[in-house]
Amino acid sequence: MATTPLRRRATPMAAVLLNAALVLTACGSDGDKADQAGKTHGVEADNGTVEVPVDPQRVAVLGNAVLPYLDLGGEPIAVTDLDGGALADLPPDQRAAYDAATNVGVNGGEADYEKLATLKPDVIVIAAPESDYEKLDDKLTSIAPAVHLGFDSDWKFRATALAEATNEMDAFDEQKASYDDLVTEIRQEYGDTMRSAKITEAYRWDTEDAGKFSINGSLCAEVVRDEGIIDFAPAEFSVSFEQIGSLAESDLVLYPAGIDGEPSAAIAPVLETNAWKALPTVRSGHVQGIYCPWGRSFGFMAQYLEGLERALATLETQQ
Secondary structure, eight states, X not given: OOOOOOOOOOOHHHHHHHHHHHHHHHHHHHHHHHHHHTOEEEEEETTEEEEXXXXXXXXXXXXXXXXXXXXXXXXXXXXXXXXXXXHHHSOHXXXXXXXXXXXXXXXXXXXXXXXXXXXXXXXXXXXXXXXXXXXXXXXXXXXXXXXEEOSSSOHHHHHHHHHHHHTOHHHHHHHHHHHHHXXXXXXXXXXXXXXXXXXXXXXXXXXXOTTEEEESOSHHHHHHHHHTSSOOOOOEEEEEGGGGGGGGGXXXXXXXXXXXXXXXXXXXXXXXXXXXXXXXXXXXXXXXXEXXXXXXXXXXXXXXXXXXXXXXXXXXXHO
16 A cells, blocks of 8 residues: 655754744845835936935826826826726726825816825826926925926826836836837838828817817827828818818728727717718728827827727728
8 A cells, every 4th residue: 555655844943944034035025125215216307307216105196197107007196187088998907096096186287285295295296288387396396206297298208207206117118018019010010001001090189179170180190100100191180071071082091989999979070971971981991990098108009009000900901
């Protein structure tokens, strides 16, 4: 009959060594955290080089910094209002992080700074126009180190500064790698298609005047143009519905869609016109809705590129 091997018991000395190793590991971990807690590093932002904690635990994000920070997986202690559409598009985990934060106002320029001060943030990241920030600089820096992301700087610069200031570089690196991979993939896979086809975007904001829309005017189209992926013609803003016919020569027309793929409420009036329905591209099915996220970050722009890739694939199969 086979015998069951006896389980070896730890000797007293082995037990002592094991316990000592565990204690040292725990102490090392606590020591690392303690070291980081007192350290700062410089972050290049639109208000210069700002010294911020290496590992801030209490992060306040204001204005247009809210969405990109949530997209990095951040859990802010303070936020400002999001547009209703942006709020509805948040994934459950990001919505939970947003709801758990203290709302300090409608935007960065009109926040309740006394309320913000009571939250004792380690760092404040605010994305707001330069003219607004100039009025807030002293007030913000009296609370915590303030990193300003302006509206005139490059979006990649702002995305990098946000990640560096909040110690979310792991998520940032992952998102940037995905974005870079998509840019390369689209250029390689659809380079010939994009060189031979005329691609145009019909866009419309919620605040657009009645009977008006824009051509190649979205922020997503601007990013794609700057990357050299699609050579969109120069943007035209506040174009009359009477000029929808100018899209007739396009091989592919893109338009804004929601995260569910349905046309956005803002673009619906354009899509309902007889002029739109008469476009050759519409009749042949060469129109595609793409979700252009509300925020500006590598993660959000990767989402747009995924939609663009699907649209280009459709054009290629139909040629």
